[in-house]
Amino acid sequence: MAAVMASMLLVSAAHAAPDAGSAKLLKSTADHSKFKELKQAFNSGPEVTKACLSCHTEAAKQIQKTEHWNWEYKSPEGQLLGKRHVINNFCTSITSNEADCAACHIGYGFKDEKFDFSAQVNVDCLVCHDTTGKYKKPIGFAGNPVTKDTEFPPGSGKIIKAVDLQAIAQHVGKSSRTTCGACHFYGGGGDGVKHGDLDSSLEAPEKALDVHMDAEGNNFVCDTCHDTQGHQVPGSRYAPTAQDKGEAHVRGKHYSTSPTTCQACHGQAPHKKIAKLNDHTDKVACQTCHIPKFARGGVPTKMSWDWSTSGKRGPDGKPLVTKNADAYEVYNGKKGDFVLAENVIPQYIWFNGKVKYTLRGDKIEASNQPVHINSFEGSASDGKSLIWPVKVFHGKQAYDPVNKTLVVTHLAGEDDTAYWENLNWKKAVAAGMASVNAPFSGKVDFIATDSTWPITHMVAPAKDALHCQDCHAAGGRLEKVPGIYIPGRVSDHNRWLDTAGWAIAALTLLGVLGHGLGRVVVSKRKH
């Protein structure tokens, strides 16, 4: 009996052993806490980077080729784009505001255009590779972490706590939804503000919010689709793939098509149960049906921003702030009025992957129409376009009515010209335009603008995808998409045919009814 008991114990111990072992098994072959290079007190970010590069010799060179680093992109159409160059209709521009904006730059010390983009030690490895969640790059420090408790803004009494770079450096690992999200969820100045399909709800989403990133299920991270080799992250919206006719990617094989598209995994005929749906993929992007709404995770996104109403101060003399019932700002004296929305139905447009921007020097002729900060090109007939869901963001922002250009505004900084300090447009625009050596007439007016953002994240489970009748109907989702015949979309009907058809049917009916009535009358008379 004792022997049986003992053997049972042995058996259960043997069963437990592999589990205990696998919990400790690292996927990485290196435990960074054991590296002597990382067992030191780091006083700045670049010191950490130096230690990283002592082993990862090529990492910084790879980074320096990316848009993540350069914030610059030359489009195939020849426009110089990227954060350093475009003007958008959120906080409008990076230039002259780098100290704040560079909190989301993967570098250290990008405080103005004099930043050395060639210095390898300026590359911030930790912002993407931190696994502790403790690494922070506060706004106002040009992308530097704070290594000693610091009062900021100076004289405010607010203390920003130091981060322990040594501990963080010893626990580096792969990027995660959290590290990517630290910037990409907060674009436009806050959680969910800019994109609508990227916000903090994707850090650990439920299946209903994102069928792929479902933390309890598929648990994709950003890199699963944005499959990165040598730090080159594919799938930038500056160089989007609107239509992917390639096959599903198989491991080990080399492909020229982007790994980020739906087709890269699902191929060209993904609908098995209802094959007719595959007939849609030549015209309709997957996202159109499979992302029925954006901002579905409980975080609202901004739909419009009116800078022209900014400048109001509260009774305390500070910029006035008004919040809605959910405690989100709908007015801020520094920024103006906002409209927020959740569970937003996208707009739908033909998109062929080409995006044209209105840039700083471009003349704005028709000021009675919204200026397109960017325009998505495409048509039903160019053979390269699909119907895409987009978020269209409406703005009203400062421009120079004399020179007829969009303007760079100096918003952030500890100086007298920064708009967020003194709420003075003329000073702020003058300083902003001076920072890029652009002409400024001295006059500021406001102009309506719009910008377009592709909707491609927050893919819903198949059961929540759009139904046929969402588009095959009068006034359906695709009501305004031109150049295509959609069965059931009444506006596509040939009115002559429908009128004539029903008229002939009605006349036939009237004719036979008249004939029948005649027969009834005649037969009554006979009897």
Add this chain to the structure above:
Amino acid sequence: MARMYIFKRFERFWHWAQAALIIFMLATGFEIHGSYTLLGWQKAANLHTTAAWTLIGLWLFAIFWHFTTGEWRQYIPTSKNILAVMNYYSVGIFTGAPHPFRVTQLAKHNPLQRLAYLLVKLFINPLIWISGLAYLYYNELAATKIAALAGLPLGSIALVHTAAAFMMLAFLIGHLYLSTTGHTPLAHIKAMITGWEDQEEAEPAPAAGRS
């Protein structure tokens, strides 16, 4: 009254199955077109497609039947007596004149019927079928190397299909009404169900309607 066996079992099955399918396809078809909402678009489209394949199957059998039995000759048009028949439906039917056409097993349709059914079989049906299949296989069509087919816009295919559907609807209305014009309102319908046509015995059957 004598009775004559006019419509054989398969013929009756074919007729009524076809009638049900056509009425169902008109109902679902115009919903797909966007004229009203009844079943919901998805259901309407799915059932319309299923009904289309069923009807195609039925037709393959019917075509086989027509040729193997020689019944196709029933649809050869004739002008003989056609004016008399037209005169009957516009005047005689009200004055109580006898029908100028006498049904026989070899000529079960009067000259007007022959013409109308031939028009349905040779014009409306093929138009619906060809445009319907093009509609269903639009993607495959667009992928063909034949430029004239590949460049065919879906809107044009739908236009032809819808136009043919309106013709079928008009035919259906007329056909339904004319089925009541037998010697009693239900006589034709009864014949189409049982296969037996009542014959008025008074006159001997002339050879009208045969060419």
